[in-house]
Amino acid sequence: DADVTQTPRNRITKTGKRIMLECSQTKGHDRMYWYRQDPGLGLRLIYYSFDVKDINKGEISDGYSVSRQAQAKFSLSLESAIPNQTALYFCATSDLFVGELFFGEGSRLTVL
Amino acid sequence: GDSVTQMEGPVTLSEEAFLTINCTYTATGYPSLFWYVQYPGEGLQLLLKATKADDKGSNKGFEATYRKETTSFHLEKGSVQVSDSAVYFCALSAPAFGNEKLTFGTGTRLTIIP
DSSP, X not given: OOSEEEEOSEEEEOTXXXXXXXXXXXXXXXXXXXXXXXXXXXXXXXXXXXXXXXXXXXXXXXXXXXXXXXXXXXXXXXXXXXXXXXXXXXXXXXXXXXXXXXXXXXXXXXXX | OOEEEEOOSOEEEETTOOEEEOEEEEOSSOOEEEEEEEOTTSOEEEEEEEXXXXXXXXXXXXXXXXXXXXXXXXXEESSOOGGGOEEEEEEEXXXXXXXXXXXXXXXXXXEEEO
């Protein structure tokens, strides 16, 4: 089983719908991250969390929210999806020092 | 702010060719530098890293040297294989001022043909 698991792996939805992407990890790491990947733009940080009580905005947090339900779980929500949120979303974890991130396999979201 | 610039792709090479993917950075303080690789259908994984000037990171035949004078961290491999086909991302972490997160470049897609 993967150390960082994302669900769903693929999702097609319509504009205005609420979507939740879930991430769970078995690595025992405190730090968790959500990135989105777009062609030609690389990875951009949406939100990150250094522990259950700590949530921080990344560079592109508008239109997104997160919930850190437990050390092992970090969910990303789109309250009202729009087409330009179509992207590949990655959850990642890290140990104390930010350097080696461990990524999930990604969740491909298409908003029609 | 911190930023990473890497060479545009896609890059197509023949098997056993020499590979260089350029990466330069702008950062405050003394960043750590990384190369990540993304194989088709997978998430990113760390390929190598260097945490201070003149350090050389290496893994799986790939190497990169942290050059502070030229603010560069170019990725090299002497003889590429078809299995090296992937997208490669340069990244930096600049923990000064509490900025403890990775900044990624845009990625370079590499295709190796037999």
